[in-house]
Amino acid sequence: MMPNVDEKTEKIFSYCIHCAALCGVVAYVKDRYLIKVEGDPESINNAATLCPKGLSAKQEIYHPDRLKYPMKRTRPKGDREPGWVRISWEEALDTIAARMKEIRERDGPQAFFFQKGSTDGSSGAEWYRFFYRLSALYGSPNHGGTGHICCYSRSCPGLPTHLGGRGLHPAIDYDRTKLVFLVGYNILHTKPPLARKILEAKQRGAKLIVVDPMLSPTAAKADIWLALRPGTDLALFLAMHHVIIR
Ligand code: SF4
Known part of the structure; x- marks a missing residue:
């Protein structure tokens, strides 16, 4: 049975490794078991938020299909059934080293x-x-x-x-910008730390335009949602160039 968070649960402060946003994470661990992760409220990056990738840390660790050991193919490449078998780390490293030497000597x-x-x-x-x-x-x-x-x-x-x-690019001045223009960028899910800055800019009056065929969570927050037909992005930008240059 999955343990619950209680007084014996350790809170470990870490960071999410899934993208360059480096969101602060609090991991709740008991008896060497990861119970859950949360965004670190003290992190200046993400202030308690985590995107779905960060929140999936537990699934990544305990997924039954997670690769934990070196596996070796026993059937020829192209075969529908690769015939994976588990091998030791020594065998894996020896196999790789032998192949590397062989390639260097031959080619x-x-x-x-x-x-x-x-x-x-x-x-x-x-x-x-x-x-x-x-x-x-x-x-x-x-x-x-x-x-x-x-x-x-x-x-x-x-x-x-x-x-x-x-x-x-010049550094983005989120604190003074009056218009944020996002193209195909569901930043609320893919980079919450920056999304927070955009939402703060919006709160102090900046407008948000989101170009996306899909009503993404970010598009749902937009002042203008430009739902282009897929593949017509170039036409939009050429039209904008035309208006700006004229
Ligand atoms: S934005 Fe998402 S994937 Fe990137 S560091 Fe933060 S939680 Fe992880």
Whole structure:
């Protein structure tokens, strides 16, 4: 039976690892069991709020399908049934090391690409430099993360081209802005700390426009909800350019 929160329950202050917002979390733990998580009311980031991703921490830990051990495929790739079997960490590390050596000897170190997941907000922020060091020791300059296949084209050539210089946005002045324009961004669910700043701006009179085909929780708070037909975003922005330039 699931334990209840009582005087023996420990309150552990931590942070959510699911995105760069780094929301403060209070974890209620009893007998090494996580009973629940809540937003930390003292956190300047999220002030007691957590988005659905942060609130799902418990499901992530106790989900029956959570991968807890190295698994090895025993059937050939492409086979409908991979035949996963559990192996020890020693066997997993030995297998990986042997394959890495084999590739380096046969094809050269540059044939190996080191790809990692997102570091923002995750424990990857602590280990990613060691990961890059591993790639350098191996002899491969080829390493990347989620940013390389997600936002580099926007950040590297895109923003400097449009904004000049290093292409950096000015810091967003939530305290004085009079208009917030969100496009396809359900910020109430995806980044509550920033959503709070927008709602505060709204309370002191700023207008909120949300472009989204869906009546998301954020769109429901908007002064103007622009429910575009999917795929017509470009037409909207070109029309705005037209009016501004004319
Ligand atoms: S916004 Fe959500 S996912 Fe990101 S740190 Fe906060 S609770 Fe976690």
